Amino acid sequence: MSPVPDGDVPAPDVEAYARAAAAALGLAIDDAWWGGVTRHLEVMLSRAASLEAFPIELPDDSAAVFQP
């Protein structure tokens, strides 16, 4: 997920991922918009990487279900 190189792991190609994901999701993104879309996605992935790097014990992710 991280666009930041981690050791020997090569940096992912965010634009290639974005183009493939957009196609799979049926999003027709105009060529003129790709620069902005990719830039924003890179910011999101960078922020996601900072969260991944923060150690949190796996919580009880209980679903919101009806109580008996």
Place this chain on the structure above:
Amino acid sequence: MTSSGGDGLAIAELVRAGVTTAAAAAEHALAMIEAADDKVNSFTAVLHVRARSDAARVDALVGAGHDPGPLAGVPFAVKNLFDVAGRVTVAGSRISRDDPPATADAVAVARMCQAGAVLVGSLNMDEYAYGFTTENSHYGPCRNPHDLGRVAGGSSGGSGAAVAAGFVPISLGSDTNGSVRVPAALCGVFGLKPTYGRISRSGMYPFCPSLDHVGVLARSVRDLAASYDVLHGPDPADPATIGRSPAAVTPALGEGVDGLRLAVLGDYFARGASDVSLAAVATVAAALGIDREVGFAEAARARSAAMIITACEGAELHRADLRTRPGEFDPMTRDRFLAGALVPAGAYVTAQRFRRWFRNEVSRVLASVDVVVAPTTPFPAPLIGQREAVVDGQTVQTQPYLGCFTQPLSFIGLPVLSIPVAAARGAEADSGLPLGVQLVAAPYREAALVRVAAELERRGVAVVPEPAVHSWR
């Protein structure tokens, strides 16, 4: 009668006493909007017929000897994502113009009107609430009444500008990441974002359901308190509001700050801001005699998580339109919604998991302090079209960075009241511009915020500046 220099409750007192009428107050507001909003562009719809009808109903009640409510005859306006019966809820967009008209008022609008307030119009905003500057390409930029070349903040920019300009004393906005507090600060008015789930969002166009709040902007603390009192409380149509009894805050207005444990928020909230923003916090701290500092650990990550959740929930909401009519979105929002649609699910899950950790961490801090103080924005209102600013020697993107101090707080639903601070005015060469300071408390402790804000207002520290109307010509 002008709301500039007065507040909503002053109008209500005159209406209830029969000194003036709701009709006269409404006509005055409509005339002010007609005369000057072409300069500010805060309104996207002025509702003459509705306002006159609401006002006539209030005057009829007064004439019959009934009490129309605490907001009798007070003109107000709402961000154009609130449903208004018979009107299309455009939410700052072109796409939603194709929606059918609302069949009823949003619950928040209805509760204001049931308390006697008179709806005069709908207000400009960032498209679908995704922004901090209200530079809307469909409806034009909303201009700051204190400097028409500068933004009013966003996404509830019209809500801040209309109150600052004196067109209405009270407005409603929504706050997902700071969208009430940022315009309140940049326009120099009071803004309250209550605890998550305290005010019903039923009939409000959503942005990010797990982060969306209804908020109020006003020219006085007592107007905020009176509005909150009529707005909050359970509503079956918004599950987030269930399970908590109402608790009026107006009685707390005169209680002062004795006995409250106060602190300044340090660490993240004391860096990355202009000198004038930090000076505003120092002014408030000095006025209250605060000598204690606390920190919310990992606030920067909290902002990151808020941005991810916002992007994902917002994109999901608009997925169909992003597929079929992406070219009709405002370019300022389109690219971010599209990027949000491409964020991997794991990022969203991690952000929500971090949210629980951060909530627990902040709860621990707030167990030992009642109200903490922090900047609302990192700098005063930027110029319209300004894309970058330099803060602490670092170049930042102006638009998203405006929310750097508001996002970590709404992220976990804390109640926050932004006050306009007079001491910050004129402190910088390009200033004379208003700034805001956030008062933050533990969930459901709005009364503590009102106590502190009222005390600062009483001491002249929190002041709503008059706009330089003469410069509009």
